[in-house]
Structure formats: structure tokens, C-alpha cells
Amino acid sequence: MESVTKTFGILTAGGDCPGLNAAIRGVCRAAYDRYRMNILGIANGYRGLIDGDVRSLHPEDFSGILTRGGTILGTSREKPFKTNDIGEDKVKAIKENYYKYKLDCLVVLGGNGTNTTGYLLSKEGLNILGLPKTIDNDIEGTERSFGFHSAMSICTDAIDRLHSIAQSHNRVMVIETMGHKAGWLALYSGIAGGGDVIIIPEIPYNIKAIGCHLKERAKTGKSFSIVVVAEGALSAEEAGMEKKERKRLRSEDGLPSAAYRVAGEIEKETGMETRATVLGHVQRGGIPSASDRLLATNFGTAAADLLARGAYGKMVAQSGYDIRAVDLSVPAGKVKLVPGDHHMLDTAQAVGTCLGV
Numbered sequence: 351m352e353s354v355t356k357t358f359g360i361l362t363a364g365g366d367c368p369g370l371n372a373a374i375r376g377v378c379r380a381a382y383d384r385y386r387m388n389i390l391g392i393a394n395g396y397r398g399l400i401d402g403d404v405r406s407l408h409p410e411d412f413s414g415i416l417t418r419g420g421t422i423l424g425t426s427r428e429k430p431f432k433t434n435d436i437g438e439d440k441v442k443a444i445k446e447n448y449y450k451y452k453l454d455c456l457v458v459l460g461g462n463g464t465n466t467t468g469y470l471l472s473k474e475g476l477n478i479l480g481l482p483k484t485i486d487n488d489i490e491g492t493e494r495s496f497g498f499h500s501a502m503s504i505c506t507d508a509i510d511r512l513h514s515i516a517q518s519h520n521r522v523m524v525i526e527t528m529g530h531k532a533g534w535l536a537l538y539s540g541i542a543g544g545g546d547v548i549i550i551p552e553i554p555y556n557i558k559a560i561g562c563h564l565k566e567r568a569k570t571g572k573s574f575s576i577v578v579v580a581e582g583a584l585s586a587e588e589a590g591m592e593k594k595e596r597k598r599l600r601s602e603d604g605l606p607s608a609a610y611r612v613a614g615e616i617e618k619e620t621g622m623e624t625r626a627t628v629l630g631h632v633q634r635g636g637i638p639s640a641s642d643r644l645l646a647t648n649f650g651t652a653a654a655d656l657l658a659r660g661a662y663g664k665m666v667a668q669s670g671y672d673i674r675a676v677d678l679s680v681p682a683g684k685v686k687l688v689p690g691d692h693h694m695l696d697t698a699q700a701v702g703t704c705l706g707v
């Protein structure tokens with residue numbers, strides 16, 4: 351089949367995650383081996399397209415990268431539709447470079463922000479294809495994003511390790527995962543790691559309910575507990591406040607993040623010795639899991655097929671066992687939260703985990 355796309359650019363944007371290189375390899379190998387497309391690698395996300403930091407990619411560039419963490423293209427959190435202090439017209443620069451390099455399509459690998467920008471650029475007349483990556487798994491339109499499985503495994507491993515410390519010291523260990531708005535990572539790793547309490551941003555917590563649960567456990571002889579908390583967790587009182595007010599109160603208490611706030615509240619409520627651990631960027635580092643390698647490769651080769659057909663304005667997505675393409679308007683401007691009736695919430699409660707209420 352002759353490919354509609356002759357030349358495309360590829361970039362990775364937003365926070366890096368395991369599987370980005372596997373996805374780059376998937377797109378480029380299939381685009382080159384099957385369709386002989388010309389490939390231009392764009393450095394550091396949308397910033398590279400604004401600055402014209404573009405280079406040709408050849409098979410040796412995308413060979414041997416399947417298992418490597420990070421991204422060979424570099425990334426940035428550049429948001430072209432946001433004007434900066436110097437009033438740079440970034441969208442104009444992107445469009446100029448898109449035409450200068452004679453791109454038939456721009457392939458963007460990223461999360462909500464990246465795919466939203468992709469959608470807005472497609473409204474500006476550019477051909478765009480998106481691939482969903484993020485450890486947060488919060489992209490609307492796809493069941494999974496690559497990066498999530500690797501991060502979930504890292505978090506679960508950390509919870510396992512902290513379990514033995516909790517047991518030995520008869521302590522409550524509070525473990526913070528990433529996830530500002532969506533609690534997928536905390537919920538899934540929390541269940542996999544046997545968390546006794548899991549707190550996600552979608553369900554504002556009540557410290558009295560958590561205290562009760564921990565005291566009940568202690569009554570049955572379990573003098574230690576594991577509490578998994580997403581970084582965006584908020585209490586029921588905080589949920590009722592304006593964002594500004596919440597920020598002000600938090601800056602007054604001087605605690606660095608959710609795990610420290612929750613640990614302090616638990617200690618006050620129960621008198622139990624409590625420690626906080628923030629997993630931080632460790633969750634995004636290193637080699638991708640086998641599952642993420644498969645998903646990223648699948649997404650990548652599917653994107654090459656869409657390029658060949660000239661089916662632009664889409665994001666590749668997973669639905670059950672299928673890889674499909676959804677319109678870029680589906681993820682644009684949205685965050686996929688854990689729905690209140692999600693089966694994993696019921697599963698957590700069925701094995702005795704408190705969800706903070």
C-alpha cells in the first residue's frame with residue numbers, strides 16, 4: 351500500500367514516563383519498514399517545533415531503545431497556546447515550522463495537555479495524531495495509557511517494602527503516589543499492595559473514619575497499617591473550600607505534601623506512631639514493564655497505519671482487547687477520573703480496605 355503520509359514529525363511532551371521510547375520505536379519502525387516514510391524527530395516537546403530544533407531520524411536512531419526509560423527526543427511542559435512574558439507567538443512559529451519542514455502530519459506522544467494542544471493545532475489546520483502516555487492513566491477515550499503499568503509496579507514494590515517496616519515497628523506508614531486529580535495509581539497500587547486505607551482525590555476523606563478503621567484493626571491485633579494516598583488527596587473540609595482558601599491554609603501548616611498532612615492527622619486522631627513516604631519521580635523512572643512495552647508498541651504501530659491511511663485528527667486508544675482511534679476532541683480539555691461506581695472501589699472495600707469515608 352502506498353502511504354498517504356510521506357513525511358511526519360514526532361515529539362514527546364509533558365512528564366516523561368516508561369514506554370515513551372518503545373512507542374517512538376513502534377511508530378518509526380512500522381512507518382519506515384512498511385511504508386518508507388521520512389521521519390523528523392523534534393526535540394523537547396512543542397518547544398522544539400517552536401525553535402525549529404528538528405533532525406532526521408534513521409533506523410539506527412530508533413533501534414535498541416525498546417527497553418530504555420525516558421525519551422530519546424527529550425521533553426518539556428511547553429504549552430504553545432499559553433502566551434509567555436515576552437509575548438512570543440508560539441502557535442505561529444509551530445505552524446511556520448510545520449510547513450517549512452513539509453510535514454504531512456505531526457505525531458504527539460503525551461498526556462491530557464499534549465493531546466489537548468494537538469487538538470487545538472488540528473483546529474489550526476495541521477494534521478495531528480496523538481498517542482496517550484501518562485503514569486496517571488487519566489486520559490479520556492482510552493482505558494489505558496502507557497506508563498501506568500510500570501508506575502503501578504514501582505508503587506506496589508515500594509508498598510511491599512514499606513509493609514515490612516510497618517510490621518516490624520508497629521507503625522502506620524503513609525505512602526504518597528502521584529496523581530493530582532485522578533486516583534488511578536493510588537487505587538490500583540494500593541489494592542495490589544494490600545493497603546488498609548486508600549485515599550484518592552475523587553473521594554474527599556474524613557479523618558475520623560480513617561482513625562476508626564485503624565483503631566478497629568488494632569483491636570484485632572493488627573498493630574500496623576498501610577495508608578496509600580494520592581498527591582491530590584483532600585479532606586472533606588478542604589473539598590468544601592475555595593481553592594484559594596485551601597492553598598492559604600496549606601501554606602500556613604507548612605507541610606510539604608498530602609502524605610505529611612495525612613500522617614499528622616492520623617497521629618493526632620489515633621495516637622499511633624506514623625511515618626510518611628513520598629514516592630515522587632521514582633514512579634516515572636527506568637525501564638518500562640513488559641505490559642507497557644506491548645501497549646506502547648501496539649499504539650505506535652497503529653499510529654503508523656493511521657499515518658499511511660491519512661487518517662489524521664485522532665488519538666490511538668485501547669478499548670478492551672482492541673486498539674482503536676478516537677477523535678482528538680475526545681481527550682481534549684478533559685481528565686478521566688475514577689468514577690464513583692468503578693468496580694475497583696467495590697473490590698477494595700470487599701477486601702476490607704477503607705476508602706477514607
Ligand code: F6P
Binds near residue numbers: 528
Ligand atoms: O506527568 C504527570 C505527573 O507525573 C503527575 O502525576 C505529577 O503530579 C506531575 O507529573 C509531576 O510533574 P513534574 O515532573 O513536572 O514535577
